[in-house]
Structure formats: C-alpha cells, structure tokens
Amino acid sequence: MSEPALRNDAAASRVMWIYMLTGVAIFALMALLGLTMRMEQAKWIPLDPTMFYAIMTLHGAGMITAMALCGMGGLWYLMNRERALSTLVAYWAYALVVAGVVAVLLSVFPGKFGAGWTFLYPLPFIGAAWPSWATGLFLLGIALVNVGWIVWCTQMFGCVVATYGGIRGALAWDLVFHPKRFAASGRHAPPPQAFAALVAAVDGLLAGAAGMLVGIALIVHWLSPSIPLDPLWAKNLTFFFGHTFANLTIYMAIALVYVGLPRYANREWHTSQVLAVAWWGTLLFVALAYFHHLYMDFVQPRPVQYIGEVVSYLAAFPPAVVTVFGGALLIFRSQLRWTMGSMFMFAGMVGWIVGGFGAVIDATIDINSTLHNTLWVPAHFHTYLLEGVVLFVLGWIFHQLEERSAAQSSLLMRWLVALGIFGGGAIFLLAFYVGGADGVPRRYATQPPPGPEISAWASVGIIILLIGFVVCLMEAVRLARLRRAATP
Amino acid sequence: MSAVPRRTLAVALLAAACVVASVVPPIESSSVRLDVQTHHLAHAVIIALGLALGLVIASARPVREERPAWLLVAIVSPLMAMLLMIPATYDFTESHPLLHALDHLVFAALSLLTAYAGEQYLRGVGWAAAVALEMMAVGAAFGYGIILTR
Numbered sequence: 174m175s176e177p178a179l180r181n182d183a184a185a186s187r188v189m190w191i192y193m194l195t196g197v198a199i200f201a202l203m204a205l206l207g208l209t210m211r212m213e214q215a216k217w218i219p220l221d222p223t224m225f226y227a228i229m230t231l232h233g234a235g236m237i238t239a240m241a242l243c244g245m246g247g248l249w250y251l252m253n254r255e256r257a258l259s260t261l262v263a264y265w266a267y268a269l270v271v272a273g274v275v276a277v278l279l280s281v282f283p284g285k286f287g288a289g290w291t292f293l294y295p296l297p298f299i300g301a302a303w304p305s306w307a308t309g310l311f312l313l314g315i316a317l318v319n320v321g322w323i324v325w326c327t328q329m330f331g332c333v334v335a336t337y338g339g340i341r342g343a344l345a346w347d348l349v350f351h352p353k354r355f356a357a358s359g360r361h362a363p364p365p366q367a368f369a370a371l372v373a374a375v376d377g378l379l380a381g382a383a384g385m386l387v388g389i390a391l392i393v394h395w396l397s398p399s400i401p402l403d404p405l406w407a408k409n410l411t412f413f414f415g416h417t418f419a420n421l422t423i424y425m426a427i428a429l430v431y432v433g434l435p436r437y438a439n440r441e442w443h444t445s446q447v448l449a450v451a452w453w454g455t456l457l458f459v460a461l462a463y464f465h466h467l468y469m470d471f472v473q474p475r476p477v478q479y480i481g482e483v484v485s486y487l488a489a490f491p492p493a494v495v496t497v498f499g500g501a502l503l504i505f506r507s508q509l510r511w512t513m514g515s516m517f518m519f520a521g522m523v524g525w526i527v528g529g530f531g532a533v534i535d536a537t538i539d540i541n542s543t544l545h546n547t548l549w550v551p552a553h554f555h556t557y558l559l560e561g562v563v564l565f566v567l568g569w570i571f572h573q574l575e576e577r578s579a580a581q582s583s584l585l586m587r588w589l590v591a592l593g594i595f596g597g598g599a600i601f602l603l604a605f606y607v608g609g610a611d612g613v614p615r616r617y618a619t620q621p622p623p624g625p626e627i628s629a630w631a632s633v634g635i636i637i638l639l640i641g642f643v644v645c646l647m648e649a650v651r652l653a654r655l656r657r658a659a660t661p
Numbered sequence: 662m663s664a665v666p667r668r669t670l671a672v673a674l675l676a677a678a679c680v681v682a683s684v685v686p687p688i689e690s691s692s693v694r695l696d697v698q699t700h701h702l703a704h705a706v707i708i709a710l711g712l713a714l715g716l717v718i719a720s721a722r723p724v725r726e727e728r729p730a731w732l733l734v735a736i737v738s739p740l741m742a743m744l745l746m747i748p749a750t751y752d753f754t755e756s757h758p759l760l761h762a763l764d765h766l767v768f769a770a771l772s773l774l775t776a777y778a779g780e781q782y783l784r785g786v787g788w789a790a791a792v793a794l795e796m797m798a799v800g801a802a803f804g805y806g807i808i809l810t811r
Contacts, residue, residue, distance in 0.1 A: 259727045324736060327790070328727075331783035335725060339785065375789075382793035383800070389743050390805045400749050406804025472810050 185253040188263045192246020193570060195267075199239035199274065200563065201642070206232045208635045214620050214628035223302045225618035226287030230311075233290030234277050237419045238318055240558060242270060243566040244425025245325050248373065251366045251428055252329060256336040262328045269321030276314030286311040289616065291415060294391060294407035298398065309395050316388040319381055322418065326377035333371045337363045343371045345449040352446065362444040368452035369428035373421050376459045380421075384414030405472055409463075416463035423525060423557055424455065426565035427496060430518045433572040434500060437515035438507035448499065451491035458488035465536045469545055478538065485536030489529050497522045512581040513590065513648065517568030520595060524560025528553050531606065546616075548627075549609025556602050559638075560595070567645065574652035582648050590648065593641015601634030668717060675714040679773075682707050683765030691758040697748045698809075701802035704746055707765050708798045711772025712791040718773070719780030719787055727783050734778035735786065739794040742771040746798070748806025 206228050213220035220228075249263055280286040284307025288297040292315065297308045333343040338360075341347070347355040348362045355362075363371075387410035394400050435442045464481025467473045500522050509515055531553030535544050544550065575581050582590075604627045609615075613624040620628065686703065695703065724731075745767060754761040775794050779787030803809060 259729045261729045262727065262732060265729075265733075320736065320740070323793075324732065327732060327735070327779075327782075327786055330789050331727065331786045334785035335783055378789055378793055379796070382796050385740070386743065386797040386800050386805070389740075390801075393744075393747055393749075397747075397749055400747070400806050401808050402806075403804030403808045403810050405810040410800070410804075 181253070181257050184260050185250050185258070188253075188260055188267075189246045189250035192249070192263075192267060193243050193566065195271065196239045196242035196246065196566070197570075199235055199242065203232050203235040203239060204635070204639060204642070206235075208632060208639065211628050211632045211635060213618065214624060215632050216625050217629070217632065220618070222618040223285055223287060226289070226616075227281045227285040227303070229616065230287050230289050231277065231281040234315065234318075235274065236558065237290070237415075237422065238270065238274055240422040240426070240562045240566075241322065241418065242267075244373075244422050244428075244562070245270075245322075247429045247566065247569055248329070248366065248370055248425045249325070251432055252332050252370050255364070255367060256332050258328060258332060262324060266321045266325040266328070269324060270318050271321075273314045273317030273319075273321060276310050276317060278314075280307045280311035280314060284310060291411060292391070293411060294387075294394075294402050294404055297391070298394065305395070309392070312388060312392050312395060316385070316392065319384045319388060319414070322377060323381040323385070326374045326381060329370045330374035330378060333363070333367055333374065337367065343367065344453060345444060345446075348444070349446045349449050362449070365431040365442055365444055365448060366428035368444075368449065368455075369424050369431070372452060372456045372459065373425050375456060376417055377421055379460055380414045380417035383410045384418070387411050387414065405470060408467060408470065409473075412463045412466040413460075416466055417459060419554070419558075420459050420462065423492075423562050423565075424459065426521075426562045426569075427492070427525075429565050429569035429572075430500065430521065433514060433569055434503060434518050436572070436576075437510045437512065437518075438503050440503050440507055442499070442503055448495055451495035454487065455491045458484050458491070462488050462536075465541070468538055468541050482536060482538050486533060489533050492529065493526060497526055511587070512571065512575055513587055513645075514568050514570075514572035514575050516587055516591065517564045517571060520591075521561050521564030521568060524564055525557050528555075528557025528561055531556055543612075544609055546614055547609040548605045548613045548615050551615055552602060552605030552609050555605060560598050560602065564594075570649060571652070574649060578652045578655035580652060580655050582652075586644070586648055590641055590645045593637055593639075593644055595641075597634050597637025597639070597641055599634070601631050601638055604628070604631035604634060668721060671717045672714065675710060675717060679707065679710045679714055679769040680766070682710055683769050684762040687755070687761035687765065688758045691755070691761075694755055695751070697751060697805075697807045698802045700748075700751050701746065701805065701807075702799070704765070704768055705795065705798035705802065707768050708742065708772040709795055711769035712776045712795060714769075715773040715776030715778075716780065716787055716791060719777045723784045724781055725784060728781060731778045731782035732786075735775055735782055735790045738771045738775040738778060739790065739797065742768055742775070742794060743797055743801070745771070746801055746805070751806075 210225060210228055210232065212218045213225055249258065252258065285303040286307040287303060292311065301308065334340060337343040343363055345362045387407055390402050390407065394402055431442050461480060461484040464477050465485045468478060468481065504519065535541055535549055535553055608624060608627040611623060613620055613627060745764065754764050772794060776787040776791045779790035
C-alpha cells in the first residue's frame with residue numbers, strides 16, 4: 174500500500190472505530206435500560222409508570238440509533254476502500270447524530286418524555302405527563318439524528334453513483350440485461366457491499382426526507398399548537414421514516430458479512446446477476462414495507478394495506494434466498510475457520526432468518542389483527558436487531574481484531590460467549606414470543622398475567638446475555654491489547 | 662444548436678418561469694385566498710422550477726471529487742425551504758402581495774441552491790437532493806396545516 178493509501182486507511186479506520194464504539198456504548202446503555210423495564214414488568218423492582226414509558230422511549234430511539242451508527246461506520250469504511258471519501262463529512266454526520274442522541278437523552282433524563290420512539294401525533298402533545306420543553310427537545314434530537322443520517326446517506330449516494338458510473342452502473346443494470354456486452358467491456362460489477370450502500374443511501378434519503386417533513390411539522394406544531402396536522406399523514410410519514418431507518422440497519426450490517434465471512438471461508442462473495450436483482454427488490458421492498466404498521470388504521474386506503482402485506486412477504490426473499498442461502502453456500506465445505514468473528518457472522522444470519530420469519534407472520538393482516546399490540550412485535554424486531562445486526566457488528570469487530578492481532582479466541586472462550594449471548598438471548602427472545610402468542614400486551618408498564626412471570630424469565634435471559642457481552646468485551650480488549658503489544 | 666446555447670436558453674426560460682411563477686400570482690390575484698393545500702402545491706411548483714434551474718446551471722461543470730462545503734449548503738437549503746413553508750404565515754403573506762412574492766422568490770432561490778449545491782458537492786447528488794425536496798414540498802400538501810382524514 175502506498176503512503177497516501179495507508180494514511181487514508183488509517184483515517185478511515187479511525188472513523189469506523191469511532192462510529193462503532195459509540196454505537197456499541199449506546200447499545201450497552203440501552204440494554205441496561207431494557208433490563209430495567211423487564212425487571213419492573215416482572216415486579217422485581219418498583220418503577221414509576223411515567224419513568225417506565227420515558228425509559229421505553231429512550232430505549233427504542235437509542236437502540237435503533239446505536240445500530241445505525243455501527244452500520245454507518247462499517248459501511249463507510251468499506252466504501253472508502255472503493256473510493257476515498259471525505260472524513261470531514263463522516264465526522265459531520267457523526268457529530269449531528271451524537272448531538273441528537275444527547276438531546277433525546279436530556280428529554281428523557283430529566284425531561285421524562287414518554288410518548289414512545291414513534292412520537293405519534295398527537296400523543297406527544299395531549300395529556301403529556303412531561304414538560305413541554307422535553308417534547309421540543311426530543312423532537313429536535315430526532316431531527317438532528319435524521320440530519321446526520323441524511324448527510325451520511327448523501328455521501329454514500331454520491332460515492333456509489335460516482336464510482337460505478339451513475340445509478341445504472343451502481344445497480345449493475347448491464348450485468349443483468351447485457352451480460353455479454355458487460356463482460357466484453359472489461360468493466361467490473363459493484364461488489365456486494367456497494368449494493369448495501371446504494372440501498373441504504375436511496376431508501377435512507379427518501380425516508381430521511383419523510384422524517385424531516387414530519388419532524389419540521391411537529392416542531393412547528395409544538396411552537397404553534399394552532400397549526401393542525403393530519404394524524405394519518407403524520408403516522409404514514411413517521412413510520413416511513415422510522416421503519417425504513419430501523420430496517421436499513423440490518424442491510425448496512427450485512428455488508429460487513431459480505432466482506433468478512435469470505436475471508437474465513439477463503440472464498441469470494443462475488444456479485445452475480447441474482448444478487449443484483451435481489452438488491453433491486455430490497456430497494457423497492459424496504460421503501461414500501463412500512464405500510465404493515467398501519468393495518469389497524471381503518472382510514473388508510475385499502476389498496477395500500479394489501480401492498481403492505483405483499484411487499485412484507487416479498488421483502489423476505491432477497492435476504493433469505495440470496496444473501497443467507499448464498500452465505501450458507503459460501504461456507505459449505507469451505508473448511509471455514511471458526512473464530513469469534515465467523516461465529517458471530519454465521520449466528521447473525523440465523524438470527525436474521527428467525528426474526529424475519531416472525532416479522533412475516535406478523536405482517537399477515539389476519540394474524541396482525543391479533544398480534545399487533547402484543548409482545549410478538551418486539552419479539553421479531555429484537556430478534557433481528559439483537560441476534561442479527563448486533564452479531565454482524567460484533568463479528569466485524571472481532572474480524573478486525575483477529576486480523577490485526579493475528580490471534581484468535583480459545584474454544585472455551587467461544588463457548589462461554591456463545592452460551593451467554595446466544596443462550597441468554599434465546600431465553601430473552603423466547604419470552605417475547607411466548608408472551609406475544611399468549612396475548613401479553615406490549616408497551617405496558619404493568620402487564621396482566623402471565624406477563625410478570627414471562628418478564629421474570631426475560632430478565633434472567635438478559636442477565637445471562639449481558640454476562641456474555643461482558644466476557645466478549647473482555648476478550649475484545651485482550652485482542653486489541655495484543656495488537657498494541659505487537660505494534661512498535 | 663450546440664450544447665452551450667441550449668443550456669443557456671434553458672437557464673433563461675427556467676429563470677423567467679421561476680420569477681413569473683413567484684411574482685405574478687401573488688400580485689395579480691392578491692384578492693384570492695388559497696386553501697392551505699393549494700398554497701402548498703403552488704409552492705411545490707415554484708420549488709420544482711427552482712430545482713430544475715439549479716440542475717441545469719450545475720450541469721455546465723460536473724464535479725467528480727467531493728467538495729464537502731457544498732454538501733452543507735445542499736442540506737441546509739431544503740431545511741430552510743421547509744421551515745419557510747409554515748401554514749400559519751399564509752394568511753398574512755396573502756394579504757401582503759409584495760412580501761408574498763418575495764417569499765416565493767426565496768423558495769425558488771433555496772431550491773436552486775439545493776440542486777446546484779448538491780451537484781457542486783458531487784455529480785448526481787443534486788438530483789437526489791432535488792427529489793427529496795420536491796417530495797417534501799408535495800408531501801406537505803397532504804397534512805401539514807390541514808386535516809384531510811375525517
């Protein structure tokens with residue numbers, strides 16, 4: 174590597190670590206808040222309901238932002254290897270997101286804003302148990318996170334469009350429709366991670382624009398309550414923003430697997446026509462899937478409800494059939510090196526499938542009418558966030574540490590971490606699914622039976638899971654120190 | 662006709678359209694009171710013209726390397742445009758035609774800046790910024806300051 178390239182790589186690596194470590198730190202804090210909520214529902218600890226809903230709001234907004242930060246940092250690093258990106262822009266995006274996180278934190282502690290991360294109009298303004306400034310600060314915080322997200326998406330969009338010859342090149346259009354001509358031209362298709370960047374950028378910008386519109390409208394309404402907002406309009410925009418932002422976290426994180434897993438398998442994860450078309454589908458489905466959040470809204474136009482159901486089903490195909498199946502084929506008979514990194518990446522794909530399956534069940538209108546307000550909903554998204562996105566991120570972190578230290582974790586350590594994170598995680602998640610199937614309502618500080626018993630099991634699961642994370646963290650620090658020791 | 666005069670012609674026509682769309686309706690029909698939705702949509706038309714103008718101007722010099730300062734302009738301009746679209750101000754501006762026209766010209770200028778700055782940051786980004794701003798402007802007409810769902 175030339176000296177400027179080395180400098181660029183070091184600067185890019187710094188950007189990645191800053192994003193990822195911030196994301197992991199926020200994740201850890203939010204996990205503790207999650208434990209607090211489950212312990213309160215289990216009646217192990219007393220918690221004022223106002224505080225419970227404030228914590229629930231922070232937990233939701235904070236977790237999604239934490240995962241987004243990890244994905245943003247990782248994908249930015251990968252795309253910087255395709256085309257040198259401005260670190261300044263990356264730091265602007267980071268600063269805006271972190272400023273937003275601080276504002277949201279202050280709106281909850283001490284503000285006690287508790288309308289939920291979905292901040293559905295008119296909930297933040299009517300009968301609020303928190304001061305008005307907390308509402309304003311929360312909305313401002315979310316808006317700042319969104320502006321940071323838009324800055325990042327814009328940079329990614331510019332990157333893929335400039336690197337691969339416009340949108341057509343970034344979509345690998347010619348590879349799909351004119352493969353012979355494409356091969357003869359000597360051009361290379363974008364690598365798999367570039368599709369993740371394109372989808373995150375395009376859907377992210379659309380969602381960011383929707384979020385900005387509803388954000389400005391809500392802030393203006395907060396300043397001048399006489400300005401009315403259409404509740405259905407606000408809900409559509411809020412979920413278009415929120416669902417897409419949350420959903421994209423896993424599509425950003427999978428890019429890390431596209432690059433990391435092949436190194437363990439000594440095989441290449443190349444761009445095929447099928448992979449390109451699958452990502453076209455994802456581009457469309459991620460943007461339209463949010464409609465499944467509005468099944469309960471009888472005033473929502475009916476055709477949109479069917480679109481929501483069909484698209485939610487279709488959204489499962491590209492990850493399941495192409496990415497996860499492709500990952501399984503990549504590993505099959507490859508004599509995969511099992512390390513902490515590859516273990517997390519593989520398990521993350523399993524978590525994605527399980528969580529996705531739970532999501533597809535819930536996206537079925539008939540079933541949704543029963544499950545919508547139950548713990549089934551947090552069950553599915555906790556599965557693909559905790560046992561999907563988080564594992565992809567941890568897999569990448571360990572991949573980086575293992576490569577730099579030229580060392581790996583012992584079998585005993587891998588078992589300890591696996592038992593903690595997958596075992597504890599399974600207990601924790603199963604409690605959500607069982608509770609949901611049994612009709613235990615979500616977003617309730619005080620649950621009807623069998624909620625408290627199930628919450629107790631969930632709390633045990635989280636505690637085991639957190640022990641697993643602490644062991645994992647200690648192992649990461651050990652590997653990081655090995656690298657330092659090896660560096661003169 | 663060569664590429665340069667065609668662009669110049671497009672710039673002149675779009676600039677004229679921006680000015681006419683911004684200035685003429687508020688002054689010529691100052692007695693007409695638009696409902697909030699129509700007013701939003703009228704702004705969306707002015708914004709579309711401003712965006713097109715910005716894209717045409719920027720097309721003269723495609724930028725192939727990131728210029729971060731322009732990104733700030735491309736992000737802040739649409740924010741300012743949307744902040745200006747406060748429905749509560751519509752009654753006041755409609756009764757002050759000159760101010761109303763000026764308000765429209767600011768919309769056009771901010772839209773132009775959004776698209777132009779995006780393209781000056783990196784080729785292709787201006788289009789994305791333009792789509793995002795137009796989407797917000799049109800989207801506002803269906804629920805911002807107005808209740809359509811009964």
